[in-house]
Amino acid sequence: MFRLGLIVNPLAGVGGSVALKGSDGEDTAQKALSMGAEPKANLRTQQALAALVGLDIELLTYPGEMGESSARLAGFEPQVIGSIHAGQTSAADTERAAQAMAAQGVDLILFAGGDGTARNICHAIGDSTPVLGVPAGVKIHSGVYAVTPKAAGEVVAMLVRGEIVTLADQEVRDIDETAFREGRVRAKYYGELLVPEEGRFLQHVKHGGxxxxxxxxxxxxxxxxxxxxxxxxxxxxxxxxxxxxxxxxxxxxxxxxxxxxxxxxxxxxxxxxxxxxxxxxxxxxxxxxxxxxxxxxxxxxxxxxxxxxxxxxxxxxxxxxxxxxxxxxxxxxxxxxxxxxxxxxxxxxxxxxxxxxxxxxxxxxxxxxx
The missing domain is CATH 3.40.50 (Rossmann fold)
Incomplete structure (x- = not known):
């Protein structure tokens, strides 16, 4: 059985609809919510999970808005690990979740967020466990995300079905949001994660040569x-x-x-x-x-x-x-x-x-x- 870890940053992308150019930091997220922004990360996670319904998967996740809610709404009965303070999740929760799932030996961690979330995952587990991002953030400079939530689900489905998927190191990058809000883009390299890429082989070797x-x-x-x-x-x-x-x-x-x-x-x-x-x-x-x-x-x-x-x-x-x-x-x-x-x-x-x-x-x- 394929063991899938699921992590959702529930506030990822919340600043986008209210033109805050990002969601990093508790103050920014709370400001976005006070301006009427609606979190979309869990909805986007459900879109990714839709491609996995009916497949032979054991799903491990964190409580409530960090994955459990999305998993249950998508039709899964997940194994819930860890604990959170509902409505007060943080980067530290994301890192603890990633470390716990890596320790449990999951085959892949599927996570929903933006570049800040990718940074947290990278800091927590490095390239020790394959991961794939469901794009839910305002800014996506990192190469660890699928192009859409549905695409993320399709890549995971390929893995579950036993198809060959190339595993490649992809960069984790994030920008200085303060500078970005001032119209300056300053992207910084934070490391690399192992990511399954869509498709079978990226290159083929000729037989008999x-x-x-x-x-x-x-x-x-x-x-x-x-x-x-x-x-x-x-x-x-x-x-x-x-x-x-x-x-x-x-x-x-x-x-x-x-x-x-x-x-x-x-x-x-x-x-x-x-x-x-x-x-x-x-x-x-x-x-x-x-x-x-x-x-x-x-x-x-x-x-x-x-x-x-x-x-x-x-x-x-x-x-x-x-x-x-x-x-x-x-x-x-x-x-x-x-x-x-x-x-x-x-x-x-x-x-x-x-x-x-x-x-x-x-x-x-x-x-x-x-």
């Missing part, structure tokens, strides 16, 4: 290398895609085994399950694996060295999955498979997962719960 495939592997390797962290141990799984990463780093690789690297050096080669447990004890660790072409397995085929104990220690959030889009496309929509030998762990690893498919290019794809 070795040169093209090698270029894609080079791009994947470059992305991985750029994001490697110091003093972190990387378990490098088996397969030719992971081998391309090792080649890029200039390190020996065990094609059908599991290696361990740290700070650009090979510190363990063709390791056993026990050796992996010993060498990662008490050390921050990432796991780099790929997809078995045609089958879709990511755990349990050719990498049994990755024991359930190790996988639990590493954690789902520290699994780095790499694959070319041609390999994913060859699955023809079939989900990825985890066969760890532990049914509870298989369940924990199920759901949407991010796959690096190129340089600063990734997609979301589903892992089956089998």
């Amino acid at each position: 070795r040169e093209v495939e090698e270029l894609v592997l080079d791009d994947i390797a470059a992305d991985f290398a750029e994001n490697m962290e110091d003093d972190v141990r990387y378990i490098m799984g088996s397969g030719s895609t992971v081998q391309a990463l090792m080649d890029h780093l200039g390190l020996d690789n065990t094609l059908l085994g599991v290696d361990l690297i740290e700070n650009g050096e090979l510190i363990g080669q063709d390791l056993t399950a026990q050796q992996l447990l010993e060498m990662t004890e008490g050390v921050e660790t990432r796991l780099v694996i790929t997809v078995i072409g045609g089958q879709g397995h990511i755990i349990g085929r050719g990498n049994q060295q990755l024991s359930p104990e190790l996988l639990r220690r590493v954690g789902r959030e520290n699994i780095i999955l790499v694959a070319t889009k041609s390999k994913i496309k060859a699955l023809e929509g079939r989900p990825l498979i985890v066969d760890s030998g532990d049914s509870e762990l298989n369940h924990q690893l199920a759901g949407l997962i991010r796959i690096i498919t190129g340089y600063r290019d990734a997609i979301l794809y589903r892992v089956a719960d089998l």
